[in-house]
Structure formats: C-alpha cells, structure tokens
Amino acid sequence: KAGVTQTPRYLIKTRGQQVTLSCSPISGHRSVSWYQQTPGQGLQFLFEYFSETQRNKGNFPGRFSGRQFSNSRSEMNVSTLELGDSALYLCASSLVREGRKNTEAFFGQGTRLTVV
C-alpha cells in the first residue's frame, strides 16, 4: 500500500507570492492533517480535514488555508508569503474508525518551502 505522498518536495518562492501544496493520503484514509515544522516553533498543527470538511484549525493566520477533495486528497494554500513561512510542511493521514477513536497518523516526506 502506498504511503502518504506530498508534492512538490521542494519549493522556492518570493515574498508576496502564493503557494499550493498537495497531499495524497494512504488509500482508505479519510482524515488529512497539515503541520508546519520550523526550528524555532517545532511542529505546529495547521488544520485537519475529514470528508471534505475542516474539523480542526490551528492558530495560524487566514493566509493559510486548505481543502479536501472527494477522493480525500488535500491541498493547502499560503497566500502573501512571508519570510517566516519558510518551513517544512508535513501532511498526515489517518484511518478514522467508528466512534472516532484515534488511530495512527502516518506522515508524508514533507514539502520544504523556502521564501526569499
């Protein structure tokens, strides 16, 4: 079974631009979450999508947004990029069973975004 796939692996953008990152979850997984990892703040939760609906959102500005498609693939978008948005963006998928009992979350290799 294929793992979580994130594209692209690397991106270089200029301040003020916008960027879209993509995540394909493990087949059958309906929950997709996004995280930002920086040396200063560590791993921070951005948002989670389940069945095309955002269920949870972290403490990030509105420039960070996402969506999920009917096939569970997800995208996140960052508009008006700032230097501080440079980070490793990680996507995780999990199989949400009945009763919403938490299951393992599996991560992709991440997208390394550099804003110059």
Next chain:
Amino acid sequence: SQQGEEDPQALSIQEGENATMNCSYKTSINNLQWYRQNSGRGLVHLILIRSNEREKHSGRLRVTLDTSKKSSSLLITASRAADTASYFCATSFFGNEKLTFGTGTRLTIIP
C-alpha cells in the same frame, strides 16, 4: 504551542547500548504516539499507546505510559547507527485527530 517537553534534548550513546528518552505532557490525553525523523525529512510512525495501556513493545522499542505523571518513555534497545534521528512524542484527545508534539530528542548513535 507545544504540549510538553522531551528529555533529554540530545543524547549520544555507543552503538549497542540502550537509549531512553522521556516525554512529558500537560493535559489528559486519549493516546500518545512516538515518531522518528531523519534529517528534516518526514516523520516515521513508531508506536501508539492508548491512555488505558501502560506498556507496549514493537521489535527493539518499548514504550511506557504513566497517565498519573503525564509522562511517557521510549526505550530503544541494542541501538544501531541507523537509529540516529530525532524522536518526537505526540498526544491527541478523543475524537480529535490533532496531534500536539513535544520538542523532540536528538539521538546520535556512535559507531
């Protein structure tokens, strides 16, 4: 914000020795997961332990959970050079897929 701290922040041991790292968290949880990360790449899932479990094993890994102390430990036995990585604990609450990560332990195995 981070859920808690991991201790130690960095650990260097000789190959073949055991490595123990600890994770403390602040609030009640549903489960706790441990991950490994190599050189800023993706997170590799190691083990999940639920709040009603006290100990789990997976190969050379042993995880304990003490909910009264709000802490967990990860033991890697007979360490190998390939175990060199950063290790993170992550907690979650019932019905919520959000993971809250610790600060991580950087483990270096000296051949």
